[in-house]
Amino acid sequence: MTDYFVIDAHVHTYKTPEIGRQALSGFDMSGCCGTPEELVPIMRQAGISLAIQCNMTPARSMFEAAVAGLPPDRLETDRSAIIGKLTDRVRRRNEWTCQSAREYVELVPFLSVDPIMGREAMMAELEDKIDNHGARGLKVHPGEGHFFPDDPAMMPVWEMLAQRGLPAISHSGPDIANPNPDYTRPRAFASILERFPGLNLVMAHLGGGYYDEVIEIAGRYPNAYFDTSASLPGDKDGRPLLLRSKSLTDEEAVELIRRIGVDRVLFGTDYPWFHPGQDLKRFLGLGFSEEEKQALLGGNARRLFNL
Numbered sequence: 001m002t003d004y005f006v007i008d009a010h011v012h013t014y015k016t017p018e019i020g021r022q023a024l025s026g027f028d029m030s031g032c033c034g035t036p037e038e039l040v041p042i043m044r045q046a047g048i049s050l051a052i053q054c055n056m057t058p059a060r061s062m063f064e065a066a067v068a069g070l071p072p073d074r075l076e077t078d079r080s081a082i083i084g085k086l087t088d089r090v091r092r093r094n095e096w097t098c099q100s101a102r103e104y105v106e107l108v109p110f111l112s113v114d115p116i117m118g119r120e121a122m123m124a125e126l127e128d129k130i131d132n133h134g135a136r137g138l139k140v141h142p143g144e145g146h147f148f149p150d151d152p153a154m155m156p157v158w159e160m161l162a163q164r165g166l167p168a169i170s171h172s173g174p175d176i177a178n179p180n181p182d183y184t185r186p187r188a189f190a191s192i193l194e195r196f197p198g199l200n201l202v203m204a205h206l207g208g209g210y211y212d213e214v215i216e217i218a219g220r221y222p223n224a225y226f227d228t229s230a231s232l233p234g235d236k237d238g239r240p241l242l243l244r245s246k247s248l249t250d251e252e253a254v255e256l257i258r259r260i261g262v263d264r265v266l267f268g269t270d271y272p273w274f275h276p277g278q279d280l281k282r283f284l285g286l287g288f289s290e291e292e293k294q295a296l297l298g299g300n301a302r303r304l305f306n307l
């Protein structure tokens with residue numbers, strides 16, 4: 001247990017261990033499977049009070065897989081049916097995320113949408129889940145979806161979040177599913193941070209290793225935030241997933257986070273890829289002051305996410 005109010009700003013949850021393991025696709029070094037039934041006791045034991053569910057549906061990969069086997073003359077007719085089915089899956093996943101947060105007070109529901117659904121369907125889904133199901137923010141993955149953060153289809157989404165004072169979390173840096181990081185390197189977010197100063201945006205994984213860009217973006221935009229998920233693994237020999245470079249040492253982590261600004265970084269783990277208890281243990285051992293730890297471990301997330 002800790003003396004801090006700790007929020008894990010980045011977890012993923014799945015309905016069953018089978019679905020969780022499928023999502024982990026072999027990267028299961030944490031030994032976790034991703035269900036709320038598994039996560040919540042881990043949190044209680046570690047002293048983590050809340051976790052932000054950054055759940056998403058890999059809509060673009062599903063679409064590509066569905067159209068791959070189609071003969072060209074069927075593509076046009078089947079396309080809208082495929083997108084309709086994908087949109088339903090996105091809705092069901094979001095609904096489940098909100099439902100699990102009603103069952104466990106520790107879990108905070110964030111939504112996921114993808115421009116492939118179409119602008120209207122995206123907006124309708126967001127409004128419904130925020131107004132009627134208690135959703136608290138949005139998680140996007142432009143790398144998986146093959147879109148840039150300033151894609152025209154995303155503009156009404158960012159605008160609505162900014163107006164309502166709701167935060168967004170985006171994957172940032174390279175990704176296993178899409179090694180081309182251009183969609184999600186920190187500088188790809190500059191134009192929306194500039195255009196929507198009321199939008200608080202968290203770039204996950206400390207920018208995925210683009211530390212120079214992270215420091216630059218943090219310096220230029222007061223609405224830019226970063227989470228530490230998957231970038232400060234508790235098991236230091238563990239694979240630092242998604243990073244361009246090797247894992248940070250404790251000293252490097254402290255220096256980098258201070259350069260970004262201790263009020264702009266949130267503790268996160270990317271459970272079930274990483275074990276929240278182990279990651280927190282390492283974080284508590286970093287050379288931050290008490291005040292800095294309070295901010296990084298929960299204070300910043302509490303303020304930013306209105307928790």
Ligand SMILES: [Zn+2]
Nearest residue numbers: 010012054270
């Ligand atoms: Zn994640």
